Amino acid sequence: GNSVTQMxxxxxxxxEAFLTINCTYTATGYPSLFWYVQYPGEGLQLLLxxxxxxxxxxxxxxxxxxxxxTTSFHLEKGSVxxxxxxxxxxxxxxxxxxxxxxxxxxxxxxxxxx
Amino acid sequence: GAVVxxxxxxxICKSGTSVKIECRSLDFQATTMFWYRQFPKQSLxxxxxSNEGSKATYEQGVEKDKFLINHASLTLSTxxxxxxxxxxxxxxxxxxxxxPADTQxxxxxxxxxxx
Numbered sequence: 001g002n003s004v005t006q007m008x009x010x011x012x013x014x015x016e017a018f019l020t021i022n023c024t025y026t027a028t029g030y031p032s033l034f035w036y037v038q039y040p041g042e043g044l045q046l047l048l049x050x051x052x053x054x055x056x057x058x059x060x061x062x063x064x065x066x067x068x069x070t071t072s073f074h075l076e077k078g079s080v081x082x083x084x085x086x087x088x089x090x091x092x093x094x095x096x097x098x099x100x101x102x103x104x105x106x107x108x109x110x111x112x113x114x
Numbered sequence: 115g116a117v118v119x120x121x122x123x124x125x126i127c128k129s130g131t132s133v134k135i136e137c138r139s140l141d142f143q144a145t146t147m148f149w150y151r152q153f154p155k156q157s158l159x160x161x162x163x164s165n166e167g168s169k170a171t172y173e174q175g176v177e178k179d180k181f182l183i184n185h186a187s188l189t190l191s192t193x194x195x196x197x198x199x200x201x202x203x204x205x206x207x208x209x210x211x212x213x214p215a216d217t218q219x220x221x222x223x224x225x226x227x228x229x
Contacts, residue, residue, distance in 0.1 A: 004157065036220075041222060042222055043118055043207070043209075043219070043220035043221045043222045043223070044207070044209075044220040045220070046217065089157075089158070096216055097215065097216025097217045098216065098218055099146075099215065099216035099217055099218060100216075101148075101160055101163070102148075102158075102160070102218065103160075104157040104159075105157050106155060106156055107157070
């Protein structure tokens with residue numbers, strides 16, 4: 001079956017530091033890959049997505065590239081801000097937009113300090 | 115736009131009682147709603163998919179008689195945990211699909227604690 005593995009947190013960084021959150025997946029077929037973010041007290045929000053191999057999803061300075069050869073979808077940001085503190089979830093779906101069943105990783109908490 | 119709410123945000127109940135959690139799409143009609151469960155330090159696990167006006171489809175291993183799902187309108191789905199026990203304590207999250215968009219919008223979750 002499908003599964004997603006992402007690095008455990010919490011990850012604590014200083015403002016303006018470089019961020020990488022690793023995510024690897026196991027799936028049959030050709031899934032779409034997603035990063036969701038959850039801010040305190042709010043629901044998960046779609047951060048970015050990629051629907052096929054070598055696609056790069058990007059939003060709000062975050063980016064991730066769909067690497068089929070390494071089955072990975074690592075999240076990166078060049079310079080984090082305190083406002084980026086949240087929990088980040090990697091996920092996959094057999095639907096392009098994620099409207100069908102989503103398989104999630106465990107989530108990685110990011111804390112950004114001044 | 116596309117806001118999903120859940121009520122209550124937290125609930126504590128005694129073992130053996132039933133608890134109902136509501137999931138509402140506030141500004142759109144959702145033909146499909148999903149219910150997830152999250153244990154500490156574990157991923158969100160899909161419990162069931164509910165389509166308005168029809169019976170929910172449960173994932174393997176989820177007891178449909180214990181987790182009753184009703185999706186009676188295009189803006190409301192409810193999850194009732196029947197005869198709750200401490201092992202049912204968890205974080206329950208719903209999402210709603212905005213048709214025909216291929217996107218899920220998530221509620222903020224409900225923390226259930228069974229004593």
